[in-house]
Structure formats: structure tokens, C-alpha cells
Amino acid sequence: xxxxxxxxxxxxxxxxxxxxxxxxxxxxxxxxxxxxxxxxxxxxxxxxxxxxxxxxxxxxxxxxxxxxxxxxxxxxxxxxxxxxxxxxxxxxxxxxxxxxxxxxxxxxxxxxxxxxxxxxxxxxxxxxxxxxxxxxxxxxxxxxxxxxxxxxxxxxxxxxxxxxxxxxxxxxxxxxxxxxxxxxxxxxxxxxxxxxxxx
Amino acid sequence: xxxxxxxxxxxxxxxxxxxxxxxxxxxxxxxxxxxxxxxxxxxxxxxxxxxxxxxxxxxxxxxxxxxxxxxxxxxxxxxxxxxxxxxxxxxxxxxxxxxxxxxxxxxxxxxxxxxxxxxxxxxxxxxxxxxxxxxxxxxxxxxxxxxxxxxxxxxxxxxxxxxxxxxxxxxxxxxxxxxxxxxxxxxxxxxxxxxxxxx
Numbered sequence: 487x488x489x490x491x492x493x494x495x496x497x498x499x500x501x502x503x504x505x506x507x508x509x510x511x512x513x514x515x516x517x518x519x520x521x522x523x524x525x526x527x528x529x530x531x532x533x534x535x536x537x538x539x540x541x542x543x544x545x546x547x548x549x550x551x552x553x554x555x556x557x558x559x560x561x562x563x564x565x566x567x568x569x570x571x572x573x574x575x576x577x578x579x580x581x582x583x584x585x586x587x588x589x590x591x592x593x594x595x596x597x598x599x600x601x602x603x604x605x606x607x608x609x610x611x612x613x614x615x616x617x618x619x620x621x622x623x624x625x626x627x628x629x630x631x632x633x634x635x636x637x638x639x640x641x642x643x644x645x646x647x648x649x650x651x652x653x654x655x656x657x658x659x660x661x662x663x664x665x666x667x668x669x670x671x672x673x674x675x676x677x678x679x680x681x682x683x684x685x
Numbered sequence: 686x687x688x689x690x691x692x693x694x695x696x697x698x699x700x701x702x703x704x705x706x707x708x709x710x711x712x713x714x715x716x717x718x719x720x721x722x723x724x725x726x727x728x729x730x731x732x733x734x735x736x737x738x739x740x741x742x743x744x745x746x747x748x749x750x751x752x753x754x755x756x757x758x759x760x761x762x763x764x765x766x767x768x769x770x771x772x773x774x775x776x777x778x779x780x781x782x783x784x785x786x787x788x789x790x791x792x793x794x795x796x797x798x799x800x801x802x803x804x805x806x807x808x809x810x811x812x813x814x815x816x817x818x819x820x821x822x823x824x825x826x827x828x829x830x831x832x833x834x835x836x837x838x839x840x841x842x843x844x845x846x847x848x849x850x851x852x853x854x855x856x857x858x859x860x861x862x863x864x865x866x867x868x869x870x871x872x873x874x875x876x877x878x879x880x881x882x883x884x
Contacts, residue, residue, distance in 0.1 A: 594803075601859055602801030605793075613860050646853075646872055649861065653852030654845075660800055661812050661855070662848065673845055681880030 510535045510542060514556040519595025523603050528552060550608045557596070557616060560587045567625065573632035577675045580625060581651070585666055589659060598660070642682045651678055709734045709741060713755040718794025722802050727751060749807045756795070756815060759786045766824065772831035776874045779824060780850070784865050788858060797859070841881045850877055 513534045517526050528549050529539040546552035561584060568579040587593040603609050629644045654674050658666055712733045716725050727748050728738040745751035760783060767778040786792040802808050828843045853873050857863055 598801050598803055602797050604797055604859055604862065610862050613862055643872055643876070646869075646876060649856050650849055650853040650873065650876065652860070653854070653856030654849040655852070656860070657848050657852030657855055660803055661851070663803065663809050663812055670845075673842060674849065677842070677845060677849065677880040678876070679880075681876040681878075 511556040522599040573637045576628050581671050710755040721798040772836045775827050
């Protein structure tokens with residue numbers, strides 16, 4: 487393994503948007519899609535990104551940390567949650583952003599591998615925490631705002647609604663292998679919203 | 686590869702429930718879960734089931750045909766669709782039957798492999814046709830009966846409803862890795878039914 491020193495870019499803990507960080511995360515996703523989690527090698531990711539492994543491990547202590555950040559950044563964070571004042575519009579915007587990654591060849595490759603390796607303890611932890619952070623916590627804000635506006639029944643099961651929307655998209659892409667069209671997204675969200683309206 | 690002759694059991698085209706057929710299909714599922722579709726070998730399945738490969742190929746002309754029948758039989762056929770006169774009860778019964786396979790270690794192993802190999806042309810065809818045969822056509826009967834009884838809006842998008850129910854179960858099992866409890870099934874089906882009621 488090539489050890490690089492001196493003139494390589496420094497990876498700061500804070501600057502997530504830095505080109506060097508984005509490069510490492512991009513290489514991580516490509517390696518994940520190509521080889522899966524088990525065979526992903528952090529030293530190899532470092533080499534491909536033009537860094538030495540020590541620099542990478544300084545920022546991401548474990549392979550699981552590196553993969554978690556790569557996935558979190560690709561799927562968008564709570565900061566990206568739209569806020570138009572209308573739940574239907576917000577859900578459509580959010581679904582389109584998620585599809586930008588999940589529906590891309592790279593995103594599909596990564597998710598296929600993670601699904602295949604779902605029995606791996608790191609993937610189990612990752613899937614559980616990603617679901618809490620990304621698909622529940624971020625959209626949770628969006629649903630909470632809608633409840634405050636009276637758009638939803640106050641007893642709406644938000645986690646179930648998200649499981650259902652995310653699951654329908656996943657089924658459409660990975661099982662039926664049909665395109666997620668704008669019309670499909672609208673019909674899906676309308677079905678869920680009718681189920682969640684105040685009675 | 687061992688070639689067997691003479692005293693091995695005959696595989697009839699008609700008798701799907703025969704022990705020898707069930708044995709071949711069971712071995713096929715085990716090999717799928719262990720090695721995936723690409724690496725599944727029909728001659729090896731034959732050997733493990735105590736048959737020669739000619740007998741297996743006589744009934745299932747291709748690997749895709751063998752895998753399709755193994756999956757169709759495990760997930761239940763249109764003949765198994767319940768008919769209690771109440772859509773909610775029927776959906777719960779059907780979901781429990783599906784979970785018997787999909788939620789088992791063997792079923793999870795098989796589905797993980799099929800998801801991982803989803804880009805394979807055979808799997809693409811299989812997934813598309815399985816979805817039409819199993820998840821749409823079989824439950825379609827169930828929804829049609831409910832529409833005839835006036836339990837559902839006449840313009841209900843049945844395929845979307847099934848994509849959503851199957852997707853939510855898949856997300857719960859493979860992403861969240863949480864148990865599909867009876868309470869979860871009921872909440873899921875109630876959410877969908879509220880979205881599909883006549884307005």
C-alpha cells in the first residue's frame with residue numbers, strides 16, 4: 487500500500503463540503519457498489535482518493551463511520567428538508583431528491599450491495615441508524631410541521647408512513663424494476679395522504 | 686457430475702406437490718440463498734436432490750424456469766388467496782402467508798440474493814413476471830371481490846396498493862431489520878385501506 491506524506495490535502499473534521507472529503511466519499515460509494523461492504527478496503531479507498539490511509543482513518547475511525555457518512559451525504563440531510571408550507575409539495579420535493587441518488591446507477595449499486603449484505607452486523611447497525619437519521623428524523627420535521635398546521639391527524643404514525651413511502655419506492659425500483667415517474671410519485675403520496683388525513 | 690439412471694423417481698409435469706418436485710424446489714431455494722442466481726448450478730441441484738440433470742431439465746428447461754417455480758410455490762399461488770368476505774381480514778391472512786416465507790431465514794436469504802443480482806437479465810424478467818403473477822394477479826382477485834362488494838373506491842389503483850404493502854414489508858424486514866409484528870401488519874393495512882375507501 488502506498489504511503490503518502492507531506493503534500494497531500496488535509497481532511498478537516500468540520501469542512502464536509504471540501505473537495506477532498508467529497509472525493510473520499512465518492513470513491514467509497516463506487517467501491518461499495520463494485521465490491522460490497524465486506525470487501526471494501528479503507529486503505530484502497532485512500533489510495534484511489536490520492537491520500538494515505540492514516541489521513542482517512544484520522545477523520546473516519548472505522549469503515550462503518552466512512553460508509554455511514556458517504557450514505558448520509560448522498561441521501562441528503564435534515565438541513566435539506568423542504569418547507570413550502572404544504573405537506574404534499576414537501577413530500578414530492580423530498581422524494582425527488584432521494585430518487586436522485588437511489589434511482590441512479592451508483593445509488594442502485596450501493597443499495598443492492600447493502601441489501602445483499604444485510605446480515606452483516608455493521609450493516610444491521612447502519613441500516614437501523616440511517617433509517618432513524620435519514621428517513622425518519624429528517625422527514626419527521628416535515629410531518630411535525632404539517633401536524634402543527636392541522637394537515638394531518640394528530641395520531642398519525644409518521645414512522646409507518648415513511649416506511650410505506652420508502653418501501654413502495656424501493657419495491658418499484660428493485661423488484662418491479664420500473665421507472666419512478668412523476669405520476670407514480672404523485673399517486674403514491676396522494677394514497678398515503680388520504681390515509682393520514684384528519685377524520 | 687454424477688449421472689444417475691434407472692431407479693430414480695420420475696418427475697411428472699402435472700404433479701407439482703409430489704415429494705420429488707418439492708425436494709428439487711427446496712434444494713433450489715437453499716442453493717439460491719447460499720450462492721445466488723448466477724452461481725446456481727442446475728446439475729448440482731439435481732445431484733443434491735438425488736436425480737440426474739436430464740430429469741431436472743426435462744421438467745424445467747432452463748435455470749430461470751426452475752427458479753421461477755421455486756419462488757412461485759414458496760410465495761403461494763392465486764389458489765391460496767383467502768376469501769372471507771372482508772378485505773381487511775383477507776389482506777391480513779395473505780400478508781401472514783407471505784411473511785411465512787419472506788420473513789424466514791431461507792426466504793430472507795433468497796430475496797437478498799435476488800436483490801443483489803437484480804441487474805442480471807434473467808432476474809429482471811423473473812422479478813417483473815413474478816410481480817405480475819404473484820403480487821398483482823393473485824391479490825388482484827381479492828381486491829376485485831372487495832370492489833364488487835363496494836368496500837373500495839371503484840378507481841382504486843390496485844397495483845399501487847400492492848406495491849405499497851409489499852414495499853413497506855420489504856423495507857421493514859431488509860432496511861429497518863425490525864420484526865413484522867401482528868400490530869405492524871394491522872396498522873399498515875389500516876393505513877392503506879383508509880387511503881382506498883370510497884370517498
